[in-house]
Amino acid sequence: MLKVDDINVYYGSIHAVKGISFEVNQGEIVTLIGANGAGKSTTLNTIAGLLHNRSGSVTFMGEPLNKVPSHKIVSRGLALVPEGRRVFLQMSVQENLEMGAYTQSGANIAQDMEKVYNTFPRLLERRRQIAGTLSGGEQQMLAMGRALMSRPKLLMLDEPSMGLAPILVEQIFDIIRKLHQSGTTILLVEQNAQAALSVADRGYVLETGRIVTSGTGKELLESPAIKKAYLGG
Numbered sequence: 141m142l143k144v145d146d147i148n149v150y151y152g153s154i155h156a157v158k159g160i161s162f163e164v165n166q167g168e169i170v171t172l173i174g175a176n177g178a179g180k181s182t183t184l185n186t187i188a189g190l191l192h193n194r195s196g197s198v199t200f201m202g203e204p205l206n207k208v209p210s211h212k213i214v215s216r217g218l219a220l221v222p223e224g225r226r227v228f229l230q231m232s233v234q235e236n237l238e239m240g241a242y243t244q245s246g247a248n249i250a251q252d253m254e255k256v257y258n259t260f261p262r263l264l265e266r267r268r269q270i271a272g273t274l275s276g277g278e279q280q281m282l283a284m285g286r287a288l289m290s291r292p293k294l295l296m297l298d299e300p301s302m303g304l305a306p307i308l309v310e311q312i313f314d315i316i317r318k319l320h321q322s323g324t325t326i327l328l329v330e331q332n333a334q335a336a337l338s339v340a341d342r343g344y345v346l347e348t349g350r351i352v353t354s355g356t357g358k359e360l361l362e363s364p365a366i367k368k369a370y371l372g373g
């Protein structure tokens with residue numbers, strides 16, 4: 141479904157992503173893990189068209205994405221939930237979800253909204269509340285719900301657990317599992333390697349802009365080197 145082939149991404153003279161290649165197959169959860177500054181967000185933002193790779197290619201559903209503007213990438217079925225949620229703080233929950241459906245026609249919207257409210261009952265209770273007054277966990281749910289409103293074939297999540305209490309991290313990962321079971325393909329970026337590898341079919345480990353290891357979620361969870369570096373021993 142997604143093929144990232146040898147991409148190099150720079151911020152001016154800073155070489156943030158150094159020849160990264162990986163794939164996501166239909167129906168999989170694939171995770172990119174790594175420490176602060178490893179290049180995880182840069183990779184997702186490049187796939188989403190928010191940054192541009194200087195070389196290499198990104199192919200989605202058999203079509204190259206290089207030079208496709210980010211709003212057209214959403215119409216092709218690729219949605220990003222950015223780091224730090226970035227919901228529209230002045231708008232209500234419902235309005236945020238409506239914004240997520242900008243690529244969709246009227247007939248689908250009500251049906252999709254109902255699906256999102258079924259997945260996130262908390263959002264239904266708070267549908268008229270202004271998003272800026274939601275808790276961090278609720279904002280994360282809203283950002284995920286908003287992305288789902290575009291009917292993504294591939295959902296990319298950038299650190300959904302960031303800043304959340306353990307109980308909420310569990311809830312978010314339960315939802316990720318449910319979305320996966322209902323057929324959504326997910327590319328998940330996380331610093332919480334334990335949680336990410338537990339849900340993932342496969343994972344890639346990034347260090348300073350390069351992929352240093354890959355394997356199934358289970359293999360990486362059991363690897364002594366990964367345990368030592370990313371799982372607290």
Ligand code: ATP
Pocket residue numbers: 151154156174175176177178179180181182183223331
């Ligand atoms: P984190 O988990 O902290 O978000 P990350 O793995 O997502 O880390 P990136 O945010 O992709 O890492 O950053 C990769 C590298 O690029 C880092 O060295 C970072 O300092 C640098 N970088 C990121 N954004 C910019 C920017 N706007 N300008 C310059 N350098 C940047």
